Amino acid sequence: MEKQIEIIKRGTVDIVSESELIEKLKEKRPLIVKLGVDPTSPDLHLGHSVVLNKLRAFQDLGHKAVLIIGDFTSQVGDPSGRDTTRPVLPLEKIMENAKTYTDQAFKILDKNKTEVRFNSEWLKKFVSYDSDKIELFGVAKNITISRLLEREDFKNRMKNENPISLLEILYPIFQGYDSVAVKADVELGGQDQIFNLLVGRDLQKMYGMKPQICITVPLLIGTDGAKKMSKSYKNYIAFNDTPADIFGKIMSIPDELMYDYYELLTDADMKEVKNKHPMEAKKELAFIMVERFYDKENALKAKENFEKVFSANKIPDDILEFKLNTPSKLSQLIVFSGGAKSNNEARRLISSGAVRIDGEKVLEDKLIDKGGFVLQCGKRHFRKIV
Numbered sequence: 001m002e003k004q005i006e007i008i009k010r011g012t013v014d015i016v017s018e019s020e021l022i023e024k025l026k027e028k029r030p031l032i033v034k035l036g037v038d039p040t041s042p043d044l045h046l047g048h049s050v051v052l053n054k055l056r057a058f059q060d061l062g063h064k065a066v067l068i069i070g071d072f073t074s075q076v077g078d079p080s081g082r083d084t085t086r087p088v089l090p091l092e093k094i095m096e097n098a099k100t101y102t103d104q105a106f107k108i109l110d111k112n113k114t115e116v117r118f119n120s121e122w123l124k125k126f127v128s129y130d131s132d133k134i135e136l137f138g139v140a141k142n143i144t145i146s147r148l149l150e151r152e153d154f155k156n157r158m159k160n161e162n163p164i165s166l167l168e169i170l171y172p173i174f175q176g177y178d179s180v181a182v183k184a185d186v187e188l189g190g191q192d193q194i195f196n197l198l199v200g201r202d203l204q205k206m207y208g209m210k211p212q213i214c215i216t217v218p219l220l221i222g223t224d225g226a227k228k229m230s231k232s233y234k235n236y237i238a239f240n241d242t243p244a245d246i247f248g249k250i251m252s253i254p255d256e257l258m259y260d261y262y263e264l265l266t267d268a269d270m271k272e273v274k275n276k277h278p279m280e281a282k283k284e285l286a287f288i289m290v291e292r293f294y295d296k297e298n299a300l301k302a303k304e305n306f307e308k309v310f311s312a313n314k315i316p317d318d319i320l321e322f323k324l325n326t327p328s329k330l331s332q333l334i335v336f337s338g339g340a341k342s343n344n345e346a347r348r349l350i351s352s353g354a355v356r357i358d359g360e361k362v363l364e365d366k367l368i369d370k371g372g373f374v375l376q377c378g379k380r381h382f383r384k385i386v
Contacts, residue, residue: 001022001025001026004025004061005018005021005022005025007057007061008021008054008057008058008061008215010057010263010267011050011054011217011218011263011264012054012215012216012217013191013194013216013217013218014191014194014214014215014216015213015214016194016197016198016201016213016214016215017213020211020213021186021213024185024186024210024213030062030063030064031058031063031064031185031186032063032064032066032182032183032184032185032186033055033058033063033064033065033066033184033185033186033187033188034066034068034178034179034182034184034186034187034188034212035051035052035055035065035066035067035068035187035188035189036068036070036073036119036175036178036187036189037067037068037069037070037101037105038070038073038074039069039070039071039074039094039097039098039100039101040074040089040094040097041097041231042096042097042101043100043104043231043238043239043240044101044104044105044238044239044240045229045231045236045237045238045239046220046229046236046237046239046261046265046289047219047220047222047228047229047230047236048239049108049239049265050190050217050218050219050220050264050265051188051189051190051217052105052108052109053108053264053265054188054215054217055067055108055109055188056108056109056110057267058186059109059110059113059114063186064113064115065109065110065113065114065115066114066115066117066182066184067102067105067109067114067115067116067117068117068118068119068178068182069098069101069102069116069117069118069119070119070175070178071091071094071095071098071118071119071120072118072119072120072123072124072174073119073123073171073174073175073178074089074094075089075091075094076167076168076170076171076174098118102116104239104240107239107292107293108292117182119174119178119181121181122177122178122181123174123177123178126174126177135177136173139173139177139203139206140173142206143173143199143202145169148169148172148173149169150195151172151195153192154169171196172195172196172199173199173203175196175199175200176196176199176200176201176202176203176204177203178200179200179201179203179204179212180200180203180204180207180209183209184200184204184212185210185212185213186212186213186214186215187200187212187213187214187215188215188216188217189214189215189216189217190216190217190218190219191216191217191218191219192219193216194214194216197212197214197216198214200212200214201214217264218260218264220260220261220264220265221257221260222235222236223235223236223237223249223252223253225253225254225256225257237249237250237289239293240293243290243294243298243299243301243302244302244305244306244380245380246286246289246290246293246302247286247287247289247290247299247302247303247305247306248286248306248379248380249380250282250285250286250289251282251283251286251306251310252379253282255278255282258278258281258282258285259273259274261285262281262285265285265288265289266285266288268288283306286302286303286306287299287300287302287303290302290303309379309380310379319374319382319383319384320382320383320384321383321384321385321386322336322337322375322383322384322385322386323371323386324368324370324371324385324386327367327368327369328367328368329365329366329367329368330346330350330355330362330364330365330366330367330368331343331346331347331350331365332346333368333375333385334346334349334350334355334375334377337375337383337385338381338383339355339375339377339378339381339383340377346365346377347365349377349378350362350363350364350365351363354377354378355375355376355377356375356376357373357374357375357376358373358374359374359376368385371385371386372385372386373385
């Protein structure tokens, strides 16, 4: 019991409540542990892996993981942590994202021990007029508007006179009903999800069930060391990044942030980690992350290439080729080869001295009319131009 509690509590923000969790564990049965995800994007990053790691920890302790794909709730839009209404995606895009989401999630979760459910299965009936009893009406009578408006993100939006849609107000009810449908013993989520998770407890009580335990985990800070990891902030490390990029991005994070990554993304002994030299500890963390999403061979190669480029200032062995078909400005070539998102960004890289051709800095946006050289942008982007 003590060991289970220690594993479950590691890297958590809220447990509502720990005493109730202990009572459920004393029943000595596999608990139903729920994680709901809205596939609004096809790519997962390390920020998503924090809660997936926690779900995997429950699996390893012998509990049942239920991954709920919010094909219904994605069309509503989760307001958690938002200061504006989330754009609604078409169902076709949601289902396309759901496929890549689950494929990537199983890089962490044990696929054979995970039950995947789509919440349209019960939420369509929940709001349907096809039956005599409309579940939503019964629930709505018992949930007050003042209760739903208690959440901080709604308070902030009202204060700033930003609109809140009726669907957004209903979102916690839909998510809460997921817990009723799967009879969840535990629900996991990011710390910005605590309100939604608590509504799930309220709904389960309303349906005569024992309320679920709500467990939240921190929002992982991105590679900039300042904001939460997000594609919007361009400070993320994606599951599908190349091994070299995963390794290099991990090595770029501030030392103090590295220890948070260790605690939230690994099961390493923190005392041992803190006794190591920060550079070596960071290399080990980068190695662990590459091995998790690829394999040991790719992790070894990424480490060797990193040490070659950064320690010995050499060019990595296996760099991609890019064919130059027509004469182009250097800034355009950088964008075409994937070194920058826009011509303006590419020109900033050039003027700041971050662009090299065959190891020599280039400070002007000159015309490139033939290949046969190695283009380097920043510390990690290398392309052989042919």
